[in-house]
Amino acid sequence: MNKATDNNLMEQVRDGNVEKLAILFERYHVMLYNFFLRLTSNRSISEDLVQDVFIRILKYRSTYRGQDKFIIWLYRIARNTHVDYLRKRKDELSLGEQWDEVPCQEPTPPEKVEQEQEIVRLSKALAKLPLKKREVIILCRFQNLKYKEIAELLGCQIGTVKALIHRSIKELGKAYFELSGGIAS
Amino acid sequence: MKCNQIKKGFSDFLTGEIDKTTRKEIEEHVTACGSCRDELESLSAIWTKLGVLPEEQPSESVRTRFYTALEKYKQSLEKEKAGPNLGKLLDGWIERWAPRRPVFQFSLVLMLLVVGLAAGYFLRAGLQEGxxxxxxxxxxxxxxxxxxxxxxxxxxxxxxxxxxxxxxxxxxxxxxxxxxxxxxxxxxxxxxxxxxxxxxxxxxxxxxxxxxxxxxxxxxxxxxxxxxxxxxxxxxxxx
CATH class of the missing domain: 1.25.10 (Leucine-rich Repeat Variant)
Structure with a gap:
C-alpha cells in the first residue's frame, strides 16, 4: 500500500482537508513529546507543548509551502512554541530542577537506583547548556536529524552545525563531570 | 594532518555522518596523538552515556485533547462555510461606505472624535461617580x-x-x-x-x-x- 508522504498530507491539511492532520499527529506526537521532555525535563509541560504545536499547525496551515520538508517545518513550529513557553513562564521553576520531583509510582529496585541517578545527572547537565546547544544535541542525538536538516532548521551552514555540536558535547561533558562531583567516568 | 583539522571531524565521527577515508584518518591520528585521543574518548563517553535517557510515551490525554481540538476546529470551519461571517460583512460595509480620499477620511475621524467627546461630556454629568x-x-x-x-x-x-x-x-x-x-x-x-x-x-x-x-x-x-x-x-x- 502506498503510504502518503508527510508533505502530501500537510498539503491536504493546508487545502482544507484538516482530518489528515490526525495521521501526522499519530506519526509525530511521541517524537515531539520526547523532544520537549528533553528540553524541559517536565512531563506535563511537554504534553501541553505537543498540544500547542498541533494547534499552531491548524492555525498557520495556510503558510505551509510544499517545497519545505514537513519535518523541518514541524520542528520550526516546535522550537517557536518552546521559546514562547520560556518567555511566558520565565519566572517559574528553573529547568533541570524538576526530575527529582517526578513521583515514583512503585518502590525502585536497588539495581535501578544507579541508572535513575545517571538519568537525573544527564538531564541536569543538559539543562545547564544554553538553549541552542541543548537543542542541537537533542536534534542530532535523539531526534536523528541530519546535519543538513539541522542547518536548514537553524538557518546556518552545515559547518557551523558541526562546530556547534562539537562545542556542545564538550560543554555537556564538563557539566556532567561537575555534577558527578568531579569523578571521571 | 594537523590536530585542528582532525578535531573538526570529531562530531562526524560521533554522529556517524562520516566517510570511510575520514574515519580512517581520524583513527590513525588518535593512535599517535595522545591529546586528540583523550578528547575523542571523553566526547565519545558522554555521547554514549546520553543513550541512557529513556524514550517515554505521553499520557493518553494528549491524544484525547488533540482529537477534541481537531473536532472543534472542523466544526468552526464548517460554520464558517455555512453562514456569512459578521467580520467580513462589516469589512465589506466599511469598504463600501468609507471615504476614499485622505482629506475626507481625516474629516470623518475628526468629526467622530468631536461627537465622542461631546457624548462623553454629557454622559459624565448624568453619572454618579461613586x-x-x-x-x-x-x-x-x-x-x-x-x-x-x-x-x-x-x-x-x-x-x-x-x-x-x-x-x-x-x-x-x-x-x-x-x-x-x-x-x-x-x-x-x-x-x-x-x-x-x-x-x-x-x-x-x-x-x-x-x-x-x-x-x-x-x-x-x-x-x-x-x-x-x-x-x-x-x-x-x-x-
Whole structure:
C-alpha cells in the first residue's frame, strides 16, 4: 500500500482537508513529546507543548509551502512554541530542577537506583547548556536529524552545525563531570 | 594532518555522518596523538552515556485533547462555510461606505472624535461617580471569577494549577468556583492538583458545604498525603 508522504498530507491539511492532520499527529506526537521532555525535563509541560504545536499547525496551515520538508517545518513550529513557553513562564521553576520531583509510582529496585541517578545527572547537565546547544544535541542525538536538516532548521551552514555540536558535547561533558562531583567516568 | 583539522571531524565521527577515508584518518591520528585521543574518548563517553535517557510515551490525554481540538476546529470551519461571517460583512460595509480620499477620511475621524467627546461630556454629568466605581469594581470581580472558573475547567494540569492559584487570590468566590475546587479535591487524578485545591479552600471564608465535603472526602481518598492535608485543614477550620 502506498503510504502518503508527510508533505502530501500537510498539503491536504493546508487545502482544507484538516482530518489528515490526525495521521501526522499519530506519526509525530511521541517524537515531539520526547523532544520537549528533553528540553524541559517536565512531563506535563511537554504534553501541553505537543498540544500547542498541533494547534499552531491548524492555525498557520495556510503558510505551509510544499517545497519545505514537513519535518523541518514541524520542528520550526516546535522550537517557536518552546521559546514562547520560556518567555511566558520565565519566572517559574528553573529547568533541570524538576526530575527529582517526578513521583515514583512503585518502590525502585536497588539495581535501578544507579541508572535513575545517571538519568537525573544527564538531564541536569543538559539543562545547564544554553538553549541552542541543548537543542542541537537533542536534534542530532535523539531526534536523528541530519546535519543538513539541522542547518536548514537553524538557518546556518552545515559547518557551523558541526562546530556547534562539537562545542556542545564538550560543554555537556564538563557539566556532567561537575555534577558527578568531579569523578571521571 | 594537523590536530585542528582532525578535531573538526570529531562530531562526524560521533554522529556517524562520516566517510570511510575520514574515519580512517581520524583513527590513525588518535593512535599517535595522545591529546586528540583523550578528547575523542571523553566526547565519545558522554555521547554514549546520553543513550541512557529513556524514550517515554505521553499520557493518553494528549491524544484525547488533540482529537477534541481537531473536532472543534472542523466544526468552526464548517460554520464558517455555512453562514456569512459578521467580520467580513462589516469589512465589506466599511469598504463600501468609507471615504476614499485622505482629506475626507481625516474629516470623518475628526468629526467622530468631536461627537465622542461631546457624548462623553454629557454622559459624565448624568453619572454618579461613586456608583460608577462600585459598578466597575463589581464588573472586574465578575471578570476575575469567570477567568478563574475558565482556568479551572482546563484539561491541562498546569492550567488547572494556575486556575487554583488565581482562585486563592480572589476575595470572594462564587458557587461555581467552590464546586470546581471541591471536585478537584474529591476526584482529580493528580495529587498536586488535589493538594493545591485544599490549600485554596483553606484560604476561603468558612462555608458549611466545604466542611461537609471535607469530612466525606477524607474517607474516600487513596493518597495519605491528601488525607493528612484534609484532616489538618478540617481541624484548623474548627479551632
Amino acid at each position: 456608583g460608577e466605581i462600585a459598578r466597575l469594581r463589581q464588573e472586574v470581580h465578575q471578570v476575575r471569577q469567570i477567568a478563574e472558573v475558565s482556568l479551572l475547567r482546563q484539561e491541562s494540569l498546569n492550567e488547572r494549577l494556575r486556575g487554583i492559584d488565581v482562585t486563592s487570590r480572589v476575595e470572594q468566590s462564587d458557587e461555581g468556583t467552590l464546586e470546581a475546587l471541591l471536585r478537584f479535591v474529591s476526584s482529580d487524578a493528580d495529587i498536586n492538583t488535589r493538594l493545591a485545591a485544599i490549600d485554596a479552600l483553606q484560604l476561603l471564608p468558612d462555608y458549611p458545604l466545604v466542611q461537609q465535603e471535607f469530612v466525606q472526602s477524607i474517607s474516600e481518598q487513596t493518597s495519605p498525603l491528601v488525607e493528612i492535608a484534609l484532616t489538618l485543614t478540617h481541624h484548623i477550620k474548627n479551632l
